[in-house]
Amino acid sequence: ELKVEQNPLFLSMQEGKNYTIYCNYSTTSDRLYWYRQDPGKSLESLFVLLSNGAVKQEGRLMASLDTKARLSTLHITAAVHDLSATYFCAVDASGAGSYQLTFGKGTKLSVIP
Amino acid sequence: NAGVTQTPKFRVLKTGQSMTLLCAQDMNHEYMYWYRQDPGMGLRLIHYSVGEGTTAKGEVPDGYNVSRLKKQNFLLGLESAAPSQTSVYFCASKEYYSRDRSNTEAFFGQGTRLTVV
Numbered sequence: 329e330l331k332v333e334q335n336p337l338f339l340s341m342q343e344g345k346n347y348t349i350y351c352n353y354s355t356t357s358d359r360l361y362w363y364r365q366d367p368g369k370s371l372e373s374l375f376v377l378l379s380n381g382a383v384k385q386e387g388r389l390m391a392s393l394d395t396k397a398r399l400s401t402l403h404i405t406a407a408v409h410d411l412s413a414t415y416f417c418a419v420d421a422s423g424a425g426s427y428q429l430t431f432g433k434g435t436k437l438s439v440i441p
Numbered sequence: 442n443a444g445v446t447q448t449p450k451f452r453v454l455k456t457g458q459s460m461t462l463l464c465a466q467d468m469n470h471e472y473m474y475w476y477r478q479d480p481g482m483g484l485r486l487i488h489y490s491v492g493e494g495t496t497a498k499g500e501v502p503d504g505y506n507v508s509r510l511k512k513q514n515f516l517l518g519l520e521s522a523a524p525s526q527t528s529v530y531f532c533a534s535k536e537y538y539s540r541d542r543s544n545t546e547a548f549f550g551q552g553t554r555l556t557v558v
Binding site for chain 1: 472474476481482483484485486489491497499500531533535538545546547548549550551552
């Protein structure tokens, strides 16, 4: 059974600070996704990471993937209040024969002025 | 394009009642998923389908049934609702897996908030 662990689950940070969210997973996968969810809303795709060493950046967010370590990170640079949301990583194990898309429990980020 | 549409958006059921949630996608995606979201639990996979006429169990399938008679639709049924099934339900769809494909993220519907009393 594929397990996906995110940490931290809760993150309160001041505006202007940097921080990293970690996503560890338990089985072989060659692709991983990051999503954002605002309260009461659906999930919005942020990044698609397709291979070992993949790095993608959008604004103050940067995501990376290390398939050998089974680890992805979401780095936040100089946080602003608009980044307050819950962030999920999701692991696609289709390449290993399992077609399930498994999510972590999410990291609730609060950016404080 | 509407993307992924869930019907209904809200519903209140009495214990023991049955209902069907409908998920429709217009992106010609092969894979479809049903998740439930509960506070502190993230999204947990209920059932999924990798093509028309196929379904498979996910992490928390008990108490639910699904059908995928048409490629664009994925139905989630509750035969006898229980208070433990109070949750927000999300449907998602994505392209089939291929090493050559890059745009394979899942697209989500707006969610169905279900309360069982």
